[in-house]
Amino acid sequence: MPILVTRAPAKINLTLHVLGRRAGDGYHELESLVAFTGAGDTLSLHPGEALALEVSGPTAGPAGPLDDNLVIRAARHLSRRRPGLRLGTFHLVKRLPVAAGIGGGSSDAAAALRLLGRSNGLDPTDPDLMDAARATGADVPVCLDPRARMMRGAGETIGAALGISPLPAILINPGIPVETAPVFRALGLMVGERYRPGPHPEIAEGADSEAVVASICPARNDLEAPALGLAPVIGEALQALSVEAGCRLARMSGSGATVFGLFVDRSAAVRAARRIRDRHPQWWVKPSLLR
Structure with a gap:
C-alpha cells in the first residue's frame, strides 16, 4: 500500500x-x-x-x-x-x-x-x-x-462544523514553552467550584468574518491572566499585535504562550507579520487564515 x-x-x-x-x-x-x-x-x-x-x-x-x-x-x-x-x-x-x-x-x-x-x-x-x-x-x-x-x-x-468564512490572522509564539497544568493551577479553582458563568456568544453557521469577530470580541480567554503571570512575554506579544494597523482583536490561544491577532484582511496581516518578525526575529510569527 x-x-x-x-x-x-x-x-x-x-x-x-x-x-x-x-x-x-x-x-x-x-x-x-x-x-x-x-x-x-x-x-x-x-x-x-x-x-x-x-x-x-x-x-x-x-x-x-x-x-x-x-x-x-x-x-x-x-x-x-x-x-x-x-x-x-x-x-x-x-x-x-x-x-x-x-x-x-x-x-x-x-x-x-x-x-x-x-x-x-x-x-x-x-x-x-x-x-x-x-x-x-x-x-x-x-x-x-x-x-x-x-x-x-x-x-x-x-459541536457541528460551522463553515465560517476564513479569518485573516497572525500567530505569534514568543519562544517560551508554557505547560497547561501550571496555568490551570494558577487559575486556582477548587473541585466543584464554578467560575465566571455566563452564556458564550452564539456563532451562526456560515457566518462571515465580520459577524464572527463581532460575536467573539466580547468573549474572552479565561486562562490568559494566569498564563501572563507565569510568562509575562505573552503580554509583549499581545501588545505587538494590538498596535498593528488593521488588527481587530488580539488574544491568547489555549493555555499559551501562542497569541493570535485577527486582521481586516490578509494583506494587512502579511504586512504586520513582516514588521513584527523584523522587530522580534526570535519569535515564531506566522500569517494565516483561520477556518
Whole structure:
C-alpha cells in the first residue's frame, strides 16, 4: 500500500471560557470556539504490521520521548478497539512550537487516527475513531475533523462544523514553552467550584468574518491572566499585535504562550507579520487564515 500523508494543522482557541471545575472527575469545564490554521505539522504513514514513529523537522527536539508521543498513544488506543488493525511506521515532521497552546500534539494524534482509518478502510465517522481520540487527550476529538466548531466540557463534547468564512490572522509564539497544568493551577479553582458563568456568544453557521469577530470580541480567554503571570512575554506579544494597523482583536490561544491577532484582511496581516518578525526575529510569527 502506498505511503499515506496528511496535515496536522494548529488549533486556535478563538474563545476559551472556564465554567468551573467538575466535582466528579476534577476536570475543568470549558466552552471554546476553535478554528484551525494553514500552519501545521505533516504526518505520513507507511502501512505495516509493527507500530513505529520517526520525528524530524525544526521543532523535533522538544517533542519528547517517541514512545510517549501522542501519535503512538492514539494508534494504541485505536488498536485496542480494533483487534487486527493494520498499523505501520509514522513519520512526523514537526514545525509547530511545543507546549504552545495550539494543540500541536493533539492535532498530530488526530492525524494519526485519520491515516489509520484510511489505511484500514474505516469510515471517517466510525465511532471507534472518536472513542480513541477521547482516550488519547482532551483536545484530540476537536482535531479529528479540523474545522471551526465549538468544543465543550473537558473537550469531549464537539459541536457541528460551522463553515465560517476564513479569518485573516497572525500567530505569534514568543519562544517560551508554557505547560497547561501550571496555568490551570494558577487559575486556582477548587473541585466543584464554578467560575465566571455566563452564556458564550452564539456563532451562526456560515457566518462571515465580520459577524464572527463581532460575536467573539466580547468573549474572552479565561486562562490568559494566569498564563501572563507565569510568562509575562505573552503580554509583549499581545501588545505587538494590538498596535498593528488593521488588527481587530488580539488574544491568547489555549493555555499559551501562542497569541493570535485577527486582521481586516490578509494583506494587512502579511504586512504586520513582516514588521513584527523584523522587530522580534526570535519569535515564531506566522500569517494565516483561520477556518
